[in-house]
Amino acid sequence: MARDQAGGPNDHAVAGAVVDWFARHARDLPWRRATDARGGRCPYACLVSELMLQQTQVSRVTDRFVRFMAQFPTVAHLAQAEESRVLAAWSGLGYYRRARLLHRAAREIMARHDGRFPASPAEILALPGVGRYTAGAIASIAFGLPEPIVDGNVSRVLMRLWARDGASTTPDNQRWVWARARALASAAGDAAGPLNEGLMELGATVCTPGRPRCDSCPLKTRCAAHRAGLQDLIPPAKTRTTSTALLHVCLLVRDGQGRVLVEQRPAAGLWGGLWQAPTIESLPGERGKIARWLCGPEGVAAWGRLTLCDSFERRLTHRVITFEVWAGRAVRSSSTRSRRASAPAVWPRGGHTVPPASRRWLTAEELERVGLSTPQRRILLGG
DNA sequence: AATCCGTGGGA
DNA sequence: TTCCCAAGGAT
Numbered sequence: 264m265a266r267d268q269a270g271g272p273n274d275h276a277v278a279g280a281v282v283d284w285f286a287r288h289a290r291d292l293p294w295r296r297a298t299d300a301r302g303g304r305c306p307y308a309c310l311v312s313e314l315m316l317q318q319t320q321v322s323r324v325t326d327r328f329v330r331f332m333a334q335f336p337t338v339a340h341l342a343q344a345e346e347s348r349v350l351a352a353w354s355g356l357g358y359y360r361r362a363r364l365l366h367r368a369a370r371e372i373m374a375r376h377d378g379r380f381p382a383s384p385a386e387i388l389a390l391p392g393v394g395r396y397t398a399g400a401i402a403s404i405a406f407g408l409p410e411p412i413v414d415g416n417v418s419r420v421l422m423r424l425w426a427r428d429g430a431s432t433t434p435d436n437q438r439w440v441w442a443r444a445r446a447l448a449s450a451a452g453d454a455a456g457p458l459n460e461g462l463m464e465l466g467a468t469v470c471t472p473g474r475p476r477c478d479s480c481p482l483k484t485r486c487a488a489h490r491a492g493l494q495d496l497i498p499p500a501k502t503r504t505t506s507t508a509l510l511h512v513c514l515l516v517r518d519g520q521g522r523v524l525v526e527q528r529p530a531a532g533l534w535g536g537l538w539q540a541p542t543i544e545s546l547p548g549e550r551g552k553i554a555r556w557l558c559g560p561e562g563v564a565a566w567g568r569l570t571l572c573d574s575f576e577r578r579l580t581h582r583v584i585t586f587e588v589w590a591g592r593a594v595r596s597s598s599t600r601s602r603r604a605s606a607p608a609v610w611p612r613g614g615h616t617v618p619p620a621s622r623r624w625l626t627a628e629e630l631e632r633v634g635l636s637t638p639q640r641r642i643l644l645g646g
Numbered sequence: 647a648a649t650c651c652g653t654g655g656g657a
Numbered sequence: 658t659t660c661c662c663a664a665g666g667a668t
Binding site for chain 1: 647652654655
């Protein structure tokens, strides 16, 4: 049974304590330095950083954000860029759909908002890749509006502060935590931005999932979980998920000019829109299918002898993929042909196979300018 | 509503 | 080594 929120901490007192603590303990992060002509935080930099930070740790984002902003300094620069450049800048970050949505958002701002970043919560929320959390973050941090945000950090902090029972993901607790966050943002008024960033900072550095540092917490005396010694039990531990085993068999084919054969993955799904060595995907038990592919028009028939040159494993959130790399060489120089690789005479039917329509011969330099997943970067560029 | 979508540092 | 995780959104 959840405790009565009316008996919990005072919103103004909590908001004030968080804003004060954040003023003294905010980390020096690059997106907090980006200001615009108004002297406030640049909404475009806010959009970029928030998209990068979705489900991604700060330490993974900082350097990449700086590079991204140097390459695409304004909404206009990003909107004019080719999508492949944006995906290349995103390579290694994961959740690549975010990059395409960010690119679309930049183009929408140019097309529908005349290049001026929309300043109302509803308009911000309508941008591609921007949901309830991200819209609240931009509205409060960049525009100073008293809008709430709830991310994993805020949810944990507020659940503990009020000793709220149950998982943070239940619809009931989601409604509750958004209502608490909205009340706090209203109490903070024009300091909702520092409040929201402060709540996240507190969750990331003090009110951590495991072993929270309650002795360093500005809300210690107001925290119901700490008072009851429940800080390690709220929210309850998540149940682990099972992962599916998959096998990706790749052909690493080089020509005589230092180029390698690649194809583009479909726009939707895993590693959507990224490039890869020609790959057949299967379940681990389908060796016959793999063998037929390797010996067929895609494999030995096209490239002659193939040798197994690498094998490794990648663990994703919901699957574990074994990569098996077979190396071959283009028999004839491809320089006399078009840059577009010729399609095979026969293409295997059935799923788990990417159509070869997008195949290209690319140099290492050209590979750096398109999106590559981490395993494909290893396969195609080494390391 | 439940699923899908990446990554690499750290416990 | 294995497992966990981190500033969500789209479908």
